[in-house]
Amino acid sequence: MDRLGLTPDEWTALALSLRVATVATLASLGPGLAVAWLLARKRFPGRSLLDGLVHLPLILPPVVTGYLLLLAFGRRGTFGAALAEIGIVLSFRWTGAALACAVMGFPLMVRAMRLSLEAVDRRVEQAAATLGASPWSVFLTVTLPLAMPGVLAGAVLAFAKAMGEFGATITFVSNIPGETRTLPSAIYTLTQVPGGEAGALRLTLVSITLSMAALLASEFLARRLARRLGAE
Amino acid sequence: MSLELDVSLARGAFRLDVAFTAPPGLTALFGPSGSGKTTVIGLLAGLVRPDRGRIVLDGETLLDTERRIDCPAHRRRIGVVFQEARLLPHLCVRQNLDYGRRFARRRPEAPGLGFDDVVGLLGIGHLLARRPAGLSGGESQRVAIGRALLSRPRLLLMDEPLAALDAARKAEILPLVEHLRDGAGIPIVYVSHAVPEVARLADTLVVLEAGRVAAAGPAEALLRRGELGAEQAAHGGSLLDMAVAGHDGAAGLTHLTGAVGRLSVPRLDRAVGTPVRLLVPARDVLVATRQPVGLSARNVLPGTVRDLSVLGEGAVLVTLDCAGAALTARLTQASARDLGLRPGLPVFAVVKSVAFDAQGIGAARVPRAVEI
Numbered sequence: 036m037d038r039l040g041l042t043p044d045e046w047t048a049l050a051l052s053l054r055v056a057t058v059a060t061l062a063s064l065g066p067g068l069a070v071a072w073l074l075a076r077k078r079f080p081g082r083s084l085l086d087g088l089v090h091l092p093l094i095l096p097p098v099v100t101g102y103l104l105l106l107a108f109g110r111r112g113t114f115g116a117a118l119a120e121i122g123i124v125l126s127f128r129w130t131g132a133a134l135a136c137a138v139m140g141f142p143l144m145v146r147a148m149r150l151s152l153e154a155v156d157r158r159v160e161q162a163a164a165t166l167g168a169s170p171w172s173v174f175l176t177v178t179l180p181l182a183m184p185g186v187l188a189g190a191v192l193a194f195a196k197a198m199g200e201f202g203a204t205i206t207f208v209s210n211i212p213g214e215t216r217t218l219p220s221a222i223y224t225l226t227q228v229p230g231g232e233a234g235a236l237r238l239t240l241v242s243i244t245l246s247m248a249a250l251l252a253s254e255f256l257a258r259r260l261a262r263r264l265g266a267e
Numbered sequence: 268m269s270l271e272l273d274v275s276l277a278r279g280a281f282r283l284d285v286a287f288t289a290p291p292g293l294t295a296l297f298g299p300s301g302s303g304k305t306t307v308i309g310l311l312a313g314l315v316r317p318d319r320g321r322i323v324l325d326g327e328t329l330l331d332t333e334r335r336i337d338c339p340a341h342r343r344r345i346g347v348v349f350q351e352a353r354l355l356p357h358l359c360v361r362q363n364l365d366y367g368r369r370f371a372r373r374r375p376e377a378p379g380l381g382f383d384d385v386v387g388l389l390g391i392g393h394l395l396a397r398r399p400a401g402l403s404g405g406e407s408q409r410v411a412i413g414r415a416l417l418s419r420p421r422l423l424l425m426d427e428p429l430a431a432l433d434a435a436r437k438a439e440i441l442p443l444v445e446h447l448r449d450g451a452g453i454p455i456v457y458v459s460h461a462v463p464e465v466a467r468l469a470d471t472l473v474v475l476e477a478g479r480v481a482a483a484g485p486a487e488a489l490l491r492r493g494e495l496g497a498e499q500a501a502h503g504g505s506l507l508d509m510a511v512a513g514h515d516g517a518a519g520l521t522h523l524t525g526a527v528g529r530l531s532v533p534r535l536d537r538a539v540g541t542p543v544r545l546l547v548p549a550r551d552v553l554v555a556t557r558q559p560v561g562l563s564a565r566n567v568l569p570g571t572v573r574d575l576s577v578l579g580e581g582a583v584l585v586t587l588d589c590a591g592a593a594l595t596a597r598l599t600q601a602s603a604r605d606l607g608l609r610p611g612l613p614v615f616a617v618v619k620s621v622a623f624d625a626q627g628i629g630a631a632r633v634p635r636a637v638e639i
Contacts, residue, residue, distance in 0.1 A: 161314050162353035164340040166418045167370030172341075176366075180357045263357060263398075 045238055047213055048221035055129055055217055056197035059136035060190055063144055067189060071148035072174075093142040097202025104135055104207040131208040132215045136200045140193030147192055151185020152178065184257040191253035195246050218242055268422065268454035270294070274310055274320030274330075283307075283317075283478040292470030293448045293455045295486065297462075302475040304458040305350075308426045311456065312347050313340035324422060341370070346420030348428045352407035354399035360410050361395040367418025374419050380451060385413045389443065405436030412443065416453070423447065426458045444468055466490055466506055466546045505552075505594045507545045511537050520565075527592040528568045530618065552596035553617040554585055556606050566618040570594065572610050575603065583608075587616050594618075 041049065073079075074086055092100050108115040108125045115126060125131035155178050163177045164170075179186070201219035208215040210224060222238045225231030273286035283303045296304045309315030311322065313329070316337065322330040324345075329338045346367070354363050364382065386392050389409040399407060408428055415423060425444070429437045445468065447453050459465050465472065469486035482489055490506045509525030514534060521535040523543065530545070537543065559567060570589035578584050583603045587594045594616050598608075608614070 156353075158349070158351070159353050159355060161312075161340070162347065162349060163355065163366065164314070165312050165343075165345065165347040166367030166414065167341050167344070168366075169341050170339075172370070177355060 041237060041241075042234065044212065045221060045234055048216050048218050048238065049241060051129060051132075051213070051216065052198055052218040055132045055136055056194050058130075058133040059140060059197040060144075060194045062133065063137045063141055063193060064186075064190060067141060067144040067193070068148055068186065071145045071152055071189075074145070075149045075152040089145050090142045092139050092203075097139065097200070098206050100138060101135060101203035101206025104131075104138065104203065108134065108207070125208075127208050127211060127215060129208075129214055132204050132217060133197075135203040135207045136197035137193075139200045139203050140196035143196055144189040144193040147185050147189035148182065149185075151182040151188075154185070155181045184260045187256050187260075188253055191249050195249050198242065198245055198249075268325055269323075270311075270325075270422065270454070270456070271321070271323040272307070272311065274307075274317040274322065276306070276310075276315070276317040276319075281478060285475065285478070285480055287473045287480055287483045289454070289456065289471055289473075291454055293444075293457055293468050294471040294473060295465045295469035296456060296458045296473050296475060297460065297465050297469075298475035298481075299460055301477075303478040304460075304475055305426055306478075307475070308347065308424050308456070308458055311422075311424055312345050313338060313343050344371075344374075344419070344421050346415030346418050346423045348408070348411050348415050348423070348425045350427045350430050352399070352404075352411035354402075354407055354410060354414070356399050358399075359395070360391065360397050360399070360402070363399065363410055364395075364414050364417055367414055371417075371419040380416055380419075382417065385416050388446065389413045403436075404431050404433075405439055408432065408436075408440060409443070412440075416447070416451075420453070423453050423455045424458075425455060427460070428457075429459075429461075429464065441467065463546055466544070505547050505549070505592075507547060507592055507594070509543055509545060511535065511539050511541045511543060513539055525592070527589045527594065530566045530568075547594060547618055549584060549595040549597040551619050552587075552594060553619075554587070554596050554598060554602075554606065554608065555615045555617060556608075556612070558615055559617060562617065568594065568616045568618065570614060570616055572608050572612045572614055574610060575608060587614065589616060 070085065070089060074082065074089075105126065106112055108118070108131065110116065110119060110124070110126055112126075115124075118125065123130075125134055159181075160173050160177050163173045168176060199219055200217070201223065204215065204217060205220055205223075210216050210220045216224065218238055218241070222235050222242070225235040225238070268289075268291045270289040272288075275282070275284040277283075281301075281303075283306055285303065285307055296307055298304050306315060310317055310320075310330075317330070317332065319332045320330060321328070321332070324343075328334070328336050329343055330336060354360075355366060358366065364386070368382070386395070389412060391406065391409050391413060394402065394406055394410065399410070402410065408431075412425075412428065428444075429440055432440065441464070444455070444457070448455060448468065448470075457464075457468060465486065472482070472484065472486040472489045473480060474482040474489065487506065507525055507527055507530075509523040509527070509530065512522045512524040512529070514521050515531075516534075519534050520531045521533070521537075523530045523532060523545070532545070535543070568589045570587040572585060573588045573593070574586040576584050576586075577600070578597070581600050583598050583600050585596045585598055585603065585608060587596065596616060606614075
């Protein structure tokens with residue numbers, strides 16, 4: 036357990052970060068795919084607006100995004116109050132951290148998914164339709180499998196972003212040990228206290244390792260998928 | 268099967284305004300590039316929406332813009348073989364073949380068109396585990412035909428399925444199409460701009476030109492009248508119905524007889540008495556005003572000039588009457604003038620024995636009642 040030399044607090048931060056990033060990634064997969072599909076395939080009024088909205092977290096200062104989340108999902112926020120009525124509280128909870136991470140990673144996820152959806156040959160989809168596949172079947176059996184490398188890449192990017200998200204998270208849900216103190220917040224905290232350098236360095240190394248592992252895993256999966264599409 | 272189509276659409280400068288009725292059998296859509304053939308296939312399959320029109324297949328209205336009926340592609344039960352095979356790249360051949368079958372599970376299987384039958388017919392048993400990326404053009408196209416057949420379509424559309432293939436691969440696929448037409452009895456709409464293919468396969472012919480129907484009717488009648496126009500004159504020729512009279516093994520020849528007389532062609536593996544339909548390319552017919560002697564060509568047919576028409580580029584299409592059958596010859600204007608050709612003049616047509624296009628020689632079918 037202690038092979039990495041991490042303190043219990045650091046382990047808690049790492050475990051919390053993994054949980055937050057996993058939940059954020061899994062929860063944004065559905066909406067991300069839907070938005071990517073809309074942007075890749077449909078022409079509708081307000082399309083540019085949706086496109087801009089999705090990309091907003093990429094260009095806004097993270098603190099601003101975090102503050103907007105606080106306004107909307109805080110206890111007195113527009114959605115926050117309504118959600119509190121049914122027992123869902125996001126502010127200052129790890130679930131709020133997941134929401135902040137999901138919002139910040141969303142543009143990266145949608146971008147990768149959209150590009151791969153645009154690259155799918157529409158003529159092959161048409162062929163599937165003439166064979167009797169309904170639009171939904173075509174999506175599940177043709178479009179999605181062919182776009183899978185991009186979908187995976189989007190998920191990995193969102194996961195990596197979630198592991199590193201700091202500004203929006205700390206603004207929205209603060210820095211509560213064991214609840215919202217994710218890896219970056221923990222590193223930040225350690226750099227603020229005397230004698231914390233060693234811990235900050237340990238967590239930094241963990242961060243680098245996780246990011247690299249995620250990247251390599253996605254490369255490996257993408258290559259395996261590409262081979263499946265090629266000759267065997 | 269009966270198919271009625273009456274549609275129009277405008278896309279930029281291109282206008283399509285097409286109406287025809289197709290009886291059972293194979294209906295060929297013939298015309299040059301850009302005449303709208305592929306668009307008609309898209310309309311029939313439900314992949315292209317017209318501005319206005321009606322499509323009725325076997326009494327079921329698939330499309331009627333006035334009544335706001337538009338049956339989506341996946342419910343039309345119309346199989347399509349595209350120019351490029353369009354196989355699903357992430358699935359192996361077996362899965363590609365099975366793809367349409369799972370949506371058709373509830374429909375009865377056409378006799379003789381089960382999975383094993385189709386695989387055997389197309390000769391693709393050894394490919395089942397392969398991925399589309401590893402297939403040749405001819406193999407892909409055979410798998411595409413199999414996939415369409417196994418979806419149990421009530422109509423099969425084939426959009427120039429041979430266009431991307433070389434002559435050897437074409438020779439593999441053409442007999443398959445004939446088998447589907449005659450053996451399996453599946454109604455087919457077949458797009459082509461190759462006269463030999465049309466002559467060999469079509470029961471009914473619809474000639475498209477610039478988005479309009481230039482001619483439509485039984486294929487034999489249209490081909491005989493030269494309705495395929497300049498294309499037929501330049502690259503096609505006349506149709507002759509003959510029968511195998513005998514084989515000359517030593518010379519590697521097969522003798523044919525018909526109303527027009529006797530002809531010798533390179534050996535055909537068909538039994539004596541088999542009816543065959545020949546396409547004689549107009550450019551391979553010479554015209555002589557006297558019985559030729561000392562000539563290397565074997566096939567000399569007596570006849571009279573029926574008609575001369577100028578084709579442009581200094582060429583003339585001469586239609587000869589050979590014992591009631593029409594034979595067309597493409598000559599230069601200068602030769603026609605030097606020979607003094609005029610309607611009624613008795614002449615001799617010289618057909619080079621190598622002039623017969625192997626693709627144009629197909630087994631003639633039992634004549635069917637064709638309604639138009």
